[in-house]
Amino acid sequence: MPEWEYWYTFEDDKEVQPFTHVSELSIKNCPKLLKMLPSDLLCLNNLDITGCPQFLVEVSSLVLPSLTSLTMNDVPLTSLQAVLEMRSMINDEVISANAKSKHLSSITSLSIGMIEELEFLPKWVTHGLMELEALKITRCEELKTLWRNEVRVQHSLPGFRHLLIRGCPRLVSLFEEDEDEEKEGQHQQQQQHEGLPCIVRLEHLRIDNCEKLEKLPRLLHTFTFLRELYVVKCPSLGSFPETGFPCTLKRLEIRDCEALQSLFRWITQINDNNLEVLGVLDCPSLTCLISSRGGGLPPTLKELQIYRCKKLEALLVEEGMEINCPFLEFVWIRACDRLKYLPGALPNNNNNLRNLSQLFLNGCENLEYILEGWFHSAINLTQLDITGCKKLKALPGLPHVLQAINYLTSLEYLGMNISDWNNHFKKIGLHSFLSLTTLRIEGPISVHLSDVAGSSFPIDGMLLPTSLISLSIVNFRNLEKLSSKLFQYLASLEHLHIRGCPSLKSLPVQRLPPSLMELSINGSRKITERCEKGKGKYWSHLAHIPRVHVVDDDDDE
Template identity: 25%
Template sequence: MPPNLRKLTNPQTLPNFVLGKESGSSRIGELGPLLHLRGTLSISRLENVNGAADATMANLGHKNGIDGLLLEWNKGEIADLDVLRSLQPPRMLKELTVNGYGSVRFPTWMENPSIFSKMVLMRLEDCNGCRLLPPLRLLVSLKKLIIVGMSGVENIGSDFYGVGCLKPFPILESLSFETMENWENWSQLETKAGIEGFPQLKELSLRRCPKLNDKLPESLPSLETLVVRGCEQLVISIPAEGLTRLKDLKVHGCKEMSSVWQDELRQLTSLEHLQIDDSSLRHPTLMRVGEEARQLELCLPTKVQTLELSYFCNLVKVPEVMHLTLLEELHIFGCTSLTCFPESGLPSSLRVLQIESCENLISLVRDDEYSSNCTPPPNSNSNCLELLKIQNCPSLKSTSSAVTGSFPVRFKNLYIKYCHALERLCSGKLPGTLRNLEIHYCYSLIYISSEGELPEALESLCIEGWKMLKSLKSLKAGLPKELRRLRIAFCGQLESIANKFDEINATCLESIELSHCGNLRSVPEGLHHLINLSELCIIECKNLVSLPEGGLPASNLRELIIDTVAYPKGMLQDLIFLQKLEIPYSEGLTRLLVEEGFPPNLICLIIYDLKEIKPLFHRRFLHRLTSLRSLSLIGEATDMVSFLPEPENEHEKDGRMGTLMLPKSLISLHISEFENLVKLSTGFQCLTSLQFLSIRACKKLKSLPVGGLPLCLTDLVIHNCPLLKKQCTRSHFVKI
């Protein structure tokens, strides 16, 4: 921080105070006179404090307007206990974070209830030198406690609860331990009245505590959420009467649940959401045992609404879940042996089914051709199913239902990704209720439906990486009437989409993206009739050389990204609502700009493949864009030696180049890959609104403007400009 902050007159906010080692940097004592600070104060690089006397001069205890305080040392730096002792916060503090403190213990003020009578949140992070937690049990207002990365702690017990304390943490609602690498034992608090503590705790989270092998507290009467992840030695046992309010249970990467865990789960009568993985459950539903398989019932409370099973390597069949009449979501991840679903099907209440990375799953249909041993789910039972998402299932060949050959009547969303063996989505029609369809990289897909139709109510269609797709003309009814968003990408064989956009598409289509379709030769006729089209993107379609007759729709187009087509006369002149334009530069563009100019209301302009840049500036094509906020210029223009370019006329050589060539409204400027750019001109001073400047891959650029950069600049990015790096010093950037 710059020196002499103490001389500021009555500052009230100082979010971040950074201490430095350099002479002339602010010392922590600069904070002393600033008694009217309020809100949150962060003090970092505290390893640069010169002892307790220096820290005392900060006078933190008298800054009663501060309700949040962060005290931070760089991780690995030596921390002085006396320094932290001298940084005692004000009594009205509500939130305290101590980060990177490396001494062996904490000061006594951290456990003083008279100091922290208002404290509701405390976070201790990366305090690796401390072997004991401070006794925080007397902080009667504490509601949330987060302890992260304290590798020196091996045991948590009386040091944490406090000796003789009958009911510690009386109103604590959330307790989280994360990345406690050496924590082994969590001793429970025992009193004459039994095991007590945490009477109001609603959320308990244990993450990445690999050596913890003790049991969890037994009496947590208010607990609603329990999260245990990456605690490999922990055996979880559910107490007989202690978790009656538990609604959300997530267990991943633990040694195992207790051997009677299935019976115990039935006691969780309030459980609504369950996530569990194979390492925590040693009895997945259907296991391979030699040549035989045996099925075990998954005994869950009937109120379960969300069930997630992940990485059950031996799971062959999805558990029987028909008794879960309130089940709305079923997620299955990484079950590499999974081939089928239970014969009884899935609950009719199911709305979301997600299957990911199940490499042996062949089909969701009852079809002996695809599965000779197991029968898949009759999805017709799940008449509430709205979303089916299948990803990374390379053996999957079909997705449709066993009974109807189609999907449930309420079905709205279908997402299929990276299913390389998929040949068909369904053998009949897709449901008329389908709204969103996405197909990504299903290389073997032959057709979407055997009847060659898309539902008329379909609103969004995304096809990516379908190698065998040559045309959408095969669709009997053309594009759906209600289609709003169309995206087709990386379909190398695609030659055509449709003959034309007819009247039924004219009022609905809002977004079209055609990208990386090398064989695409034409855009459907009638493009200019799409009166509600707001986004059009056509890139990397090398055989697409022109737009259809009539050009672009002008009435509502807001964003245009186009790179391969010629620029027909009149292409830009009517786009008065266009806000974003991304195009490559060419001689054709220059001619078009001479005749029409850029659309007048552009906010964002990106021009790449620039071969020459002087015409762009000297004819003031950019200066006229009075609403322009963001400009990116990318290319190898050999005539770009100075940016902004030197003026051609004598009357322009008055330091006003920035005003003459770029609009004053510009906030963000990005220039990149100009191989001959040597300097930045003084015209930058005229860009009085410029806040962000990015300069990349200009390898001959040697210097910043002689008169400096605009005073309003807040962000500067310089990348891969080796000569500029050598010339720049701290003095260039101190005002940014």
């Protein structure tokens, strides 16, 4: 309400109590609202004041004994202070002594944003919030640090578990620290005597879009409650603390940190950590994950994601270091142009990689080889996708037919380039993978290999598994027709997707299996007209299919 200026709150009529049962109050985008809230909000649990830059709180008129969630965005700093200091200004005649003792201390969630002149969190921000569990700070453009030392050590927030900081462009650090390294040991000892600062009880920490953040706390390894850490869009962060991360950390995700060159020395202490999920995305300066010699990925690791790290050359800095991750289930590595190899995986360890379920290697143009061990123990591998790796010459152990079939007995999804068919699977025969239900075959990566695919699919000698339910044929630039033999044994096929085949002009529509539930063709203009609903040459053979989607454009799936 852009013209609303004043809330008449019946303050002159003591017999009127209009909002005694209201539990949630939200006031948003009322730029001219000046002051006053209803005085008797005894049941109010959630208060949200956003986009009211002139709003001034009169403390003497406000009683909020049941408040558990407070959000204040784009309001004056004085109003934020007034609401958070209400506890000491309550009239004893208005609220009982018992309720007064709980007033504001019952707040479990505090969210503040777009507060001008807020350079750090004064003592009054969290003073007395003994039940505070979550703190969210967004778009405070003048915020440089959360706590100054003298404030930080005075606070005790036993329930504090979640901290989110987003869009604070001047934030340099979470709190002030003594930069004199000679005093670090003394500082740690002093910390133990004085009790833990309020922030070290965190379980979940996320820092997002803070372009001047240069460092994380040097004593981050002492935050022994921390389970999840997310650092996103912090281009000035060049490294992590030399002292490392707490051993309790289970999930670490780093995204869009342009200056970051390496992640860990801490991870070399493999017996002292419990990391399960590691994700590194869009870090263009990263050259390796492990920056010191003698260690490897933690044996507790379950998920590994690495996307679009253009300078990443190796996962482990020392060639010859091996992976020993018996709990590893998912590995996704995509668009890492300089990555040359995957480290060895201790093939003599029968338990190593035994739980590996998904392995995706996509768009790693310089990946030349995958060292021994990745398939020896991966008896539970259900999804394998290796595409866009044009220098990959062979997969370990796969040339021997019987070995390959023994390794991949659980395979349900396979994605590959046509060149992989020639290099890896031709001698085996895809029809040997009896559990395969989804197959995605992409055309050649290089233009000069385009003749490998030819004008017809499947190519000579390729037999597809009879167990297939879904088949995708992608980016065959010279493909003109699908062979009538393609569907001869695919009696269970339900989904057929064809994309990026501009020369395609013929379909064996009379041979399509009756089980087909979906036909999708993108980017094959010569065939679009023939499949037009009710008019096309092929339509009478396609009408029974529940979902038919045929378009000229070649949008990504």
